[in-house]
Amino acid sequence: MRVVTGGEMKNIEQFTMDHLGFDGRILMENAGRAVAGRLMEDYHGRKFTVLIGSGNNGGDGFVTARTLLEAEYDVTVYVAPDENKIRGDAKYHKTIFEKSGFEWEPYKNGVLEYADIIVDAMLGTGMHGELREPYSKILKDVADSGKAVVSVDLPSGVTGEEGAVPELALKADHTIMLQQPKMSCYLYPARNHYGKTETMQIGIPKTVLDEVLHSRRYEWTFADTLNHWPRRASSSHKGSHGKVGIIAGSEMMPGAAVLSAGAAVKSGAGLTTVNTVKAAIPIIASHVPEVTFFNREEELKLFYKEKDAVAVGPGMGVGSAGQETVVDLIDNFDGPLLIDADGLDSFQDILSLVRTRKAPLIITPHPGEMAKLIDSTPAKVNQNRFEIAEEYAYKNGIYVVLKGPCTIVATPAGESFVNASGNAGLAKGGSGDILTGMILSFLARYGDIQAAVSSAVYMHGHTADHLLEKGVAIESMTASGIVAHLETTFHLNDEKPGQ
Numbered sequence: 001m002r003v004v005t006g007g008e009m010k011n012i013e014q015f016t017m018d019h020l021g022f023d024g025r026i027l028m029e030n031a032g033r034a035v036a037g038r039l040m041e042d043y044h045g046r047k048f049t050v051l052i053g054s055g056n057n058g059g060d061g062f063v064t065a066r067t068l069l070e071a072e073y074d075v076t077v078y079v080a081p082d083e084n085k086i087r088g089d090a091k092y093h094k095t096i097f098e099k100s101g102f103e104w105e106p107y108k109n110g111v112l113e114y115a116d117i118i119v120d121a122m123l124g125t126g127m128h129g130e131l132r133e134p135y136s137k138i139l140k141d142v143a144d145s146g147k148a149v150v151s152v153d154l155p156s157g158v159t160g161e162e163g164a165v166p167e168l169a170l171k172a173d174h175t176i177m178l179q180q181p182k183m184s185c186y187l188y189p190a191r192n193h194y195g196k197t198e199t200m201q202i203g204i205p206k207t208v209l210d211e212v213l214h215s216r217r218y219e220w221t222f223a224d225t226l227n228h229w230p231r232r233a234s235s236s237h238k239g240s241h242g243k244v245g246i247i248a249g250s251e252m253m254p255g256a257a258v259l260s261a262g263a264a265v266k267s268g269a270g271l272t273t274v275n276t277v278k279a280a281i282p283i284i285a286s287h288v289p290e291v292t293f294f295n296r297e298e299e300l301k302l303f304y305k306e307k308d309a310v311a312v313g314p315g316m317g318v319g320s321a322g323q324e325t326v327v328d329l330i331d332n333f334d335g336p337l338l339i340d341a342d343g344l345d346s347f348q349d350i351l352s353l354v355r356t357r358k359a360p361l362i363i364t365p366h367p368g369e370m371a372k373l374i375d376s377t378p379a380k381v382n383q384n385r386f387e388i389a390e391e392y393a394y395k396n397g398i399y400v401v402l403k404g405p406c407t408i409v410a411t412p413a414g415e416s417f418v419n420a421s422g423n424a425g426l427a428k429g430g431s432g433d434i435l436t437g438m439i440l441s442f443l444a445r446y447g448d449i450q451a452a453v454s455s456a457v458y459m460h461g462h463t464a465d466h467l468l469e470k471g472v473a474i475e476s477m478t479a480s481g482i483v484a485h486l487e488t489t490f491h492l493n494d495e496k497p498g499q
Contacts, residue, residue, distance in 0.1 A: 001199065002209050003217040003418060004180045006125030006160025012179070015212045016204050024089045027202055028056065031178050032063020032093070034200040035152055038176055039064070039119065040071060043150075047074040049115035051107065051138065053122035053156070054081040059090030060152050060178070061121025062097045069102050077104040078111055080122050080134050107138055112145040120149055120170055123156035125182070131157050131166050139168045151175045154182050155193045162384050165190050179204050181219060186406040186418045187385060216415040217386065220454040222462070228451040230268075242268070242444025245304055246437065247275040247296070247312040247325060247343075254280040256315025256341070256433045258287045259479050263437030265290045266486040267456070269444055275303050300328050308444040309336040313343025314433040322346075327353065336360040336443040340436045344369050355397055360449045364401040364436060390416050399453060401439070403432060407461075409454045417454045422461025423468055430479025435460045438486075463489045 016022045052061040065077045149172045157169030160182040173195040179202050184190035249257025264272045275294040294303045304310050323346045367378040393400040393410035400410040410416045438456040446452035466489045
């Protein structure tokens with residue numbers, strides 16, 4: 001599903017009206033009815049208070065309120081601004097609301113006490129900058145009311161783009177996005193304001209998106225993962241499912257190699273070899289008996305010979321030896337190469353070499369590592385995750401997996417794929433090592449690099465969600481527990497071939 005900014009959504013709607021002949025009032029009718037239908041389904045028999053603004057979001061609100069009233073729901077409607085500020089299509093639907101025999105009132109203190117559910121149709125994708133009256137006062141009233149809030153398209157005060165979120169922006173319990181998910185839904189702290197999310201179609205043809213959008217930004221979903229899931233032939237053997245190599249671990253950090261190698265094995269790699277220091281081999285072997293080993297002191301070319309994919313970095317340690325290993329792999333290994341953790345330590349010093357590499361190269365930085373790569377700060381990276389990941393991937397001809405909540409996979413072609421699976425249980429040491437092993441295994445088994453990386457990222461989060469559903473507390477979730485349960489979540493997918 002395409003992910004858009006507020007400005008892009010405005011352009012999509014304008015093109016639909018100008019070039020396809022759609023009436024904006026019909027799109028607004030579709031939007032309001034879609035929202036009302038979801039409200040009736042999810043909150044049957046509840047009392048609603050609909051708060052309406054002056055723009056198109058307010059027009060959606062009038063249609064939503066009218067549809068609920070026609071279905072004999074208990075609804076009160078309050079308009080936030082001076083009614084003379086309501087213009088265009090929103091004014092048209094305000095008039096229909098009134099001529100249908102329904103009434104609204106100007107917003108005033110105390111009106112929120114009546115509602116079970118507050119429907120927020122005040123500020124939509126046109127919102128920018130700090131909140132002003134009367135909205136700042138109303139949003140504070142809503143927050144103080146303690147009532148459940150459902151926002152239309154996006155919570156009032158939150159923009160559809162990257163950037164800061166105003167202090168008084170509304171925190172919804174449920175946001176019903178219209179036509180396309182908005183970029184800010186995948187960014188923190190904005191995502192904290194959305195609550196439960198879903199996207200409802202309002203009738204804009206998909207061809208319009210291809211015509212209007214210059215950005216190529218998508219959410220990678222469960223359905224996408226299933227559609228690219230590789231199936232094992234009954235006649236296959238261990239060599240049929242990828243020979244992978246992991247350069248990981250050290251005397252002081254053998255656990256990173258245990259986790260990444262275990263994840264590679266559990267993710268379906270046919271043959272997994274770990275290149276590590278001699279002292280770490282017995283520890284790793286005791287936890288992952290399925291892997292074979294290569295002593296790090298031996299010639300590197302012998303290690304990556306005939307490998308379908310190689311990963312380097314987890315727990316490897318930093319220093320000149322590690323950089324020499326990364327340079328050798330970039331120069332001489334002609335398969336997909338994944339660089340993570342310690343392997344990224346001096347990555348910015350070898351970008352000229354990176355840009356001349358022909359085979360796929362994938363890096364998996366967390367925000368702190370990404371900040372070091374671009375000489376910035378983690379806070380600035382998190383404020384502009386899409387832009388930074390997309391620009392770095394395109395400029396350097398690589399795949400960037402910018403980790404964190406809603407991990408982004410950016411491609412050399414200028415596309416980005418955001419993941420919405422996962423939970424805070426992944427905020428533990430070792431989670432990134434697991435992801436490295438999973439991506440490595442998927443790279444060896446898939447023909448499409450982006451699909452492999454995005455599917456591994458999705459399954460990483462999906463497994464954490466599965467554990468949460470099974471009763472594992474977020475605080476108690478561990479990286480080794482994620483690896484142990486990959487067999488369960490992968491089985492769930494194997495039961496649904498062709499979906």
